[in-house]
Amino acid sequence: MSIFGLVEYADASPEVRAVYDDIMATRQTDYINNFWKSLAHDPATLKRTWESVKEIMAPGALDVLTKEMIYLAVSVTNGCGYCTASHGAAARKAGMTEAMFGELMAVVGMANETNRLANGYRVPIDPAFEK
Amino acid sequence: MSIFGLVEYADASPEVRAVYDDIMATRQTDYINNFWKSLAHDPATLKRTWESVKEIMAPGALDVLTKEMIYLAVSVTNGCGYCTASHGAAARKAGMTEAMFGELMAVVGMANETNRLANGYRVPIDPAFEK
Amino acid sequence: MSIFGLVEYADASPEVRAVYDDIMATRQTDYINNFWKSLAHDPATLKRTWESVKEIMAPGALDVLTKEMIYLAVSVTNGCGYCTASHGAAARKAGMTEAMFGELMAVVGMANETNRLANGYRVPIDPAFEK
Amino acid sequence: MSIFGLVEYADASPEVRAVYDDIMATRQTDYINNFWKSLAHDPATLKRTWESVKEIMAPGALDVLTKEMIYLAVSVTNGCGYCTASHGAAARKAGMTEAMFGELMAVVGMANETNRLANGYRVPIDPAFEK
Amino acid sequence: MSIFGLVEYADASPEVRAVYDDIMATRQTDYINNFWKSLAHDPATLKRTWESVKEIMAPGALDVLTKEMIYLAVSVTNGCGYCTASHGAAARKAGMTEAMFGELMAVVGMANETNRLANGYRVPIDPAFEK
Amino acid sequence: MSIFGLVEYADASPEVRAVYDDIMATRQTDYINNFWKSLAHDPATLKRTWESVKEIMAPGALDVLTKEMIYLAVSVTNGCGYCTASHGAAARKAGMTEAMFGELMAVVGMANETNRLANGYRVPIDPAFEK
Numbered sequence: 023m024s025i026f027g028l029v030e031y032a033d034a035s036p037e038v039r040a041v042y043d044d045i046m047a048t049r050q051t052d053y054i055n056n057f058w059k060s061l062a063h064d065p066a067t068l069k070r071t072w073e074s075v076k077e078i079m080a081p082g083a084l085d086v087l088t089k090e091m092i093y094l095a096v097s098v099t100n101g102c103g104y105c106t107a108s109h110g111a112a113a114r115k116a117g118m119t120e121a122m123f124g125e126l127m128a129v130v131g132m133a134n135e136t137n138r139l140a141n142g143y144r145v146p147i148d149p150a151f152e153k
Numbered sequence: 154m155s156i157f158g159l160v161e162y163a164d165a166s167p168e169v170r171a172v173y174d175d176i177m178a179t180r181q182t183d184y185i186n187n188f189w190k191s192l193a194h195d196p197a198t199l200k201r202t203w204e205s206v207k208e209i210m211a212p213g214a215l216d217v218l219t220k221e222m223i224y225l226a227v228s229v230t231n232g233c234g235y236c237t238a239s240h241g242a243a244a245r246k247a248g249m250t251e252a253m254f255g256e257l258m259a260v261v262g263m264a265n266e267t268n269r270l271a272n273g274y275r276v277p278i279d280p281a282f283e284k
Numbered sequence: 285m286s287i288f289g290l291v292e293y294a295d296a297s298p299e300v301r302a303v304y305d306d307i308m309a310t311r312q313t314d315y316i317n318n319f320w321k322s323l324a325h326d327p328a329t330l331k332r333t334w335e336s337v338k339e340i341m342a343p344g345a346l347d348v349l350t351k352e353m354i355y356l357a358v359s360v361t362n363g364c365g366y367c368t369a370s371h372g373a374a375a376r377k378a379g380m381t382e383a384m385f386g387e388l389m390a391v392v393g394m395a396n397e398t399n400r401l402a403n404g405y406r407v408p409i410d411p412a413f414e415k
Numbered sequence: 416m417s418i419f420g421l422v423e424y425a426d427a428s429p430e431v432r433a434v435y436d437d438i439m440a441t442r443q444t445d446y447i448n449n450f451w452k453s454l455a456h457d458p459a460t461l462k463r464t465w466e467s468v469k470e471i472m473a474p475g476a477l478d479v480l481t482k483e484m485i486y487l488a489v490s491v492t493n494g495c496g497y498c499t500a501s502h503g504a505a506a507r508k509a510g511m512t513e514a515m516f517g518e519l520m521a522v523v524g525m526a527n528e529t530n531r532l533a534n535g536y537r538v539p540i541d542p543a544f545e546k
Numbered sequence: 547m548s549i550f551g552l553v554e555y556a557d558a559s560p561e562v563r564a565v566y567d568d569i570m571a572t573r574q575t576d577y578i579n580n581f582w583k584s585l586a587h588d589p590a591t592l593k594r595t596w597e598s599v600k601e602i603m604a605p606g607a608l609d610v611l612t613k614e615m616i617y618l619a620v621s622v623t624n625g626c627g628y629c630t631a632s633h634g635a636a637a638r639k640a641g642m643t644e645a646m647f648g649e650l651m652a653v654v655g656m657a658n659e660t661n662r663l664a665n666g667y668r669v670p671i672d673p674a675f676e677k
Numbered sequence: 678m679s680i681f682g683l684v685e686y687a688d689a690s691p692e693v694r695a696v697y698d699d700i701m702a703t704r705q706t707d708y709i710n711n712f713w714k715s716l717a718h719d720p721a722t723l724k725r726t727w728e729s730v731k732e733i734m735a736p737g738a739l740d741v742l743t744k745e746m747i748y749l750a751v752s753v754t755n756g757c758g759y760c761t762a763s764h765g766a767a768a769r770k771a772g773m774t775e776a777m778f779g780e781l782m783a784v785v786g787m788a789n790e791t792n793r794l795a796n797g798y799r800v801p802i803d804p805a806f807e808k
Contacts, residue, residue, distance in 0.1 A: 026274070026382065053281065057267070060274035064386030070470060071270065071393075074463055078259045083252035088219055089260050092226045096264035098797040099230050101363050101625050104271040105264070106796060107282040120550065121214035124588030127797045128209045129220050131595075133227035133236070135790035136188070139202065140235040141761060142753040142782045143157070143191035150184065151238040157775065195779030201601060202786075205594055229404040232494050232756050237403060251419065255457030258404045262464075266397035272368060273360040273389045288536070288644065315543065319529070322536040326648030332729055333532065333655075339725060340521045345514035350481055351522050354488045358526035361492050363625050366533040367526070369544040383476035390471045391482050395489035395498070398450070398464065402497040405419070405453040412446065413500040491666040494756050499665060513681065517719030520666045524726075528659035534630060535622040535651045550798070577805065581791070584798040595791065602783045607776035612743055613784050619747045620788035623754050628795040629788070631806040645738035652733045653744050657751035657760070660712070663726065664759040667681070667715040674708065675762040 029062035038062045041072050048076055055108060087116040095130045160193035169193045172203050179207055186239060218247040226261045291324035299327045303334050310338055317370060349378040357392045422455035431455045434465050441469055448501060480509040488523045553586035562586045565596050572600055579632060611640040619654045684717035693717045696727050703731055710763060742771040750785045 031042055031054065041062075042054050061068040079089055090113040097105035110123075118126070139145075162173055162185065172193075173185050192199040210220055221244035228236035244254070270276075293304055293316065303324075304316050323330040341351055352375035359367035372385075380388070424435055424447065434455075435447050454461040472482055483506040490498035503516075511519070532538075555566055555578065565586075566578050585592040603613055614637040621629035637647070663669075686697055686709065696717075697709050716723040734744055745768035752760035768778070794800075 028277075055279050055281070056276050057271055057274075060276045061270060063274075063382060064390070066470070067270070067386055067390050067393075070390075070467055071267065074263060074467065075267070077459070077463060078256075078263050082256050083250060084222075084256045084260075088222070089256070091215075091219070092223060092257060092260045093264045094797075095223045095226050096230050096261055097268055098793050099227050100265065100268045101792075101796050102268035102271055103796075103799075104276045104278055105268050106799060107278045109264075110799075111282045119214060120587060124591055125209075125213050125215045125220070126223060127794060128588070128591050128594075129215075129223045130227055130797060131591075131790040131794045132205060132209050133224045133240075134231065134793045135786040136202065136206070137228055137231045137233035137236050137756075138753050138789045139192060139198070139782060139786045140188060140233055141756050141758075142749075142785060143188075143194075144758075144761060144765075145187050145191045145235045146159075147235055147238045148186050150186070151242045194775060195782070197601070198779055198783050198786075201598055201783075205598065208590070208594060225404075229400050232399075232403050234403075234406075237406060241406075251456060255460055258401060259457070259460050259463075261404060262397040262401045262460075265400045266393040268363075269360050269396045270389060270393045272363050272365075273356075273392060275365075275368065275372075290539075317541050317543070318538050319533060319536075322538045323532060325536075325644060326652070328732070329532070329648055329652050329655075332652075332732060333529065336525060336725055336729065337529070339721070340518075340525050344518050345512060346484075346518045346522075350484070351518070353477075353481070354485060354519060354522045355526045357485045357488050358492050358523055359530055361489050362527065362530045364530035364533055366538045366540055367530050369540045371526075373544045381476060387471075387475050387477045387482070388485060391477075391485045392489055394467060394471050395486045395502075396493065398468070399490055399493045399495035399498050401454060401460070401464065402450055402495055405450075405456075407449050407453045407497045408421075409497055409500045410448050412448070413504045487666075491662050494661075494665050496665075496668075499668060503668075513718060517722055520663060521719070521722050521725075523666060524659040524663045524722075527662045528655040530625075531622050531658045532651060532655045534625050534627075535618075535654060537627075537630060537634075552801075579803050579805070580800050581795060581798075584800045585794060587798075591794070595794065598787060599791070602780075602787050606780050607774060608746075608780045608784075612746070613780070615739075615743070616747060616750045616781060616784045617788045619750050620754050620785055621792055623751050624789065624792045626792035626795055628800045628802055629792050631802045633788075635806045643738060649733075649737050649739045649744070650747060653739075653747045654751055656729060656733050657748045657764075658755065660726065660730070661752055661755045661757035661760050663716060663722070664712060664757055667712075667718075669711050669715045669759045670683075671759055671762045672710050674710070675766045 026060070026063045028056055028059035030059065034062060035065065037065045038068060041065075041068050044076075045072060057104065057108065087113065087118060090116045091118060091122070091126050095126060098127070098130050099134060157191070157194045159187055159190035161190065165193060166196065168196045169199060172196075172199050175207075176203060188235065188239065218244065218249060221247045222249060222253070222257050226257060229258070229261050230265060288322070288325045290318055290321035292321065296324060297327065300324045300330060303327075303330050306338075307334060319366065319370065349375065349380060352378045353380060353384070353388050357388060360389070360392050361396060419453070419456045421449055421452035423452065427455060428458065430458045431461060434458075434461050437469075438465060450497065450501065480506065480511060483509045484511060484515070484519050488519060491520070491523050492527060550584070550587045552580055552583035554583065558586060559589065561589045562592060565589075565592050568600075569596060581628065581632065611637065611642060614640045615642060615646070615650050619650060622651070622654050623658060681715070681718045683711055683714035685714065689717060690720065692720045693723060696720075696723050699731075700727060712759065712763065742768065742773060745771045746773060746777070746781050750781060753782070753785050754789060 046052055094109040094113050097109050176185055177183055221240055225240040225244050228240050307316055308314055352371055356371040356375050359371050438447055439445055483502055487502040487506050490502055569578055570576055614633055618633040618637050621633055700709055701707055745764055749764040749768050752764050
């Protein structure tokens with residue numbers, strides 16, 4: 023259970039409802055997931071976070087699927103259970119196949135391994151990488 | 154400086170040279186970066202790690218650029234300076250533009266932020282994500 | 285469930301009971317939380333950890349509420365579920381309002397985001413910060 | 416060195432200069448630190464990040480000093496060298512004394528220790544914390 | 547629940563069964579734990595990971611118990627619940643007593659604490675350590 | 678450079694000197710490393726941390742070398758540069774050979790990899806591990 027519980031649409035202030043409405047319109051769904059219902063206890067953070075997510079996750083130089091896979095890679099690395107579940111679902115919705123998930127996880131695993139090998143061997147940065 | 158120093162090709166054992174040769178052939182370069190020259194102190198780890206990286210980073214369901222960007226996202230999240238430098242260079246070589254890097258970093262930053270918001274608000278996982 | 289179970293007062297050795305007694309006296313409560321009941325399997329660690337916590341969390345140059353909020357910020361960043369629950373409760377008991385919690389979480393989220401932006405852009409430290 | 420170098424005011428686009436101007440006006444200084452000069456390579460991220468930081472770090476239910484100490488606690492936990500230097504400087508400017516820093520660090524260290532003790536002993540969350 | 551469910555032996559492909567057979571033969575057990583049954587969705591990762599684990603965890607310059615305790619120390623530090631449970635069980639099977647676990651946890655806790663004290667005080671590396 | 682500089686013996690208060698004396702006597706050396714010279718700005722933390730380290734790192738159910746290798750494994754996982762250097766040196770002094778270091782690093786790398794595979798595949802804990 024979250025500390026303060028979930029804020030349902032019916033109980034939300036107009037300020038919170040406006041964000042919920044924009045989430046549903048932008049995502050073309052009538053579903054608000056628990057992350058937003060939890061943040062709604064702090065309307066300023068709800069609004070700022072949603073607007074940042076909306077701007078950042080829109081297609082640009084990177085497509086939506088690539089962005090969702092990067093989001094998932096970070097969430098798995100940090101061990102965030104909620105974010106792994108939610109962005110796993112979002113990545114699948116954006117087109118991630120089981121084969122793509124398998125390769126994503128292989129890269130995430132290997133990166134976490136070699137990050138520590140580099141730390142432990144205290145590998146000096148190659149001058150070639152600084153150009 | 155690394156703890157044990159870098160193993161240059163001229164000083165390497167035949168076992169290590171075989172890995173170096175495969176790295177250079179696979180990557181079509183005559184450059185061995187410091188990560189491998191450090192791991193060379195443990196030929197078994199050098200060989201196993203290189204063979205894993207070679208298998209994982211080959212194009213498959215995901216292309217090389219996407220894989221390098223995921224590698225970079227993990228390295229930045231973990232704060233691995235060497236890996237951020239080396240995979241930043243590798244991603245640029247694989248085609249990452251400055252605009253793509255900007256969007257990648259924006260996603261990485263946002264994911265690290267929302268991971269903690271989810272932790273702190275103790276958001277319960279939506280049943281919809283479990284299907 | 286914890287690996288070794290919880291050590292209840294009735295089953296505790298005199299050495300463990302002495303720590304439990306001091307916890308209850310210091311906190312003016314008859315409740316020992318599960319963290320201590322788990323550590324009780326290693327009386328030396330129980331005693332050393334409690335004495336350190338007691339010394340560190342006492343009011344000093346920083347008041348108790350500020351200390352509890354810092355403790356919570358670290359626990360959320362690390363994704364420690366138990367510690368987020370226990371220090372969330374402790375911070376509320378020390379006076380953290382819902383508005384304060386909201387601002388705390390906003391700072392924690394932003395810090396986690398900008399930490400990675402600084403890592404990824406490999407920002408050099410300003411000489412002005414070294415003075 | 417950062418990957419893309421620092422964007423100085425003289426070389427900045429009007430969009431970037433507008434953010435720099437707001438940073439200097441808000442902070443009442445003529446100094447722009449390297450974090451912003453690095454982010455300036457991505458004006459959208461520069462603007463969004465600055466506006467978020469400005470909103471989050473303004474005094475509210477928590478004062479500026481408390482917010483800066485929380486920022487520092489997170490940065491130290493994550494091992495972000497740049498952020499530890501910059502928010503260490505900001506916290507001192509906001510009034511953090513050496514004694515306050517000492518207590519802050521003691522809490523950060525203890526929280527990082529007990530987070531792992533809770534993980535390792537797999538301590539179950541007390542029902543009392545869920546209310 | 548895992549995203550894709552567990553692959554039981556009866557439902558596994560010959561490629562996956564070959565890995566399961568080797569796990570059971572190597573460990574002299576008829577039990578395959580859930581980690582491998584989850585990875586089985588990606589047979590290439592299953593095979594590569596098992597072969598790496600088998601090679602790395604074999605007795606060598608370090609004995610099996612020491613290796614399992616190091617594995618546990620890392621898992622606890624990262625807050626990986628599954629790995630803490632599985633390698634806690636593996637370490638006990640390899641001979642870790644309750645007293646050894648207590649000392650292991652004390653070291654893990656202290657290391658996590660002093661890592662942050664070193665970060666926060668920005669302690670410069672002693673030249674003596676570089677030799 | 679550290680924020681507050683290093684406190685040399687000649688400039689230390691009697692309280693700090695007493696800790697320095699005990700470090701030198703316990704370790705049978707006349708060398709105080711920079712970690713302690715930095716903590717000396719907060720004599721209470723210096724004393725408490727030293728006494729905890731002294732108690733925890735003494736030989737017990739685990740020998741000194743095993744403890745130092747666990748300390749190193751945690752420090753490498755967290756990416757603490759100072760601690761990797763100092764506990765790498767301490768482990769070598771306690772008898773860690775290059776072959777042992779190689780195996781330690783292999784385990785640390787693999788644990789960091791499989792921790793994320795377990796997170797990403799959301800592997801459910803085997804009931805067998807809970808007994």
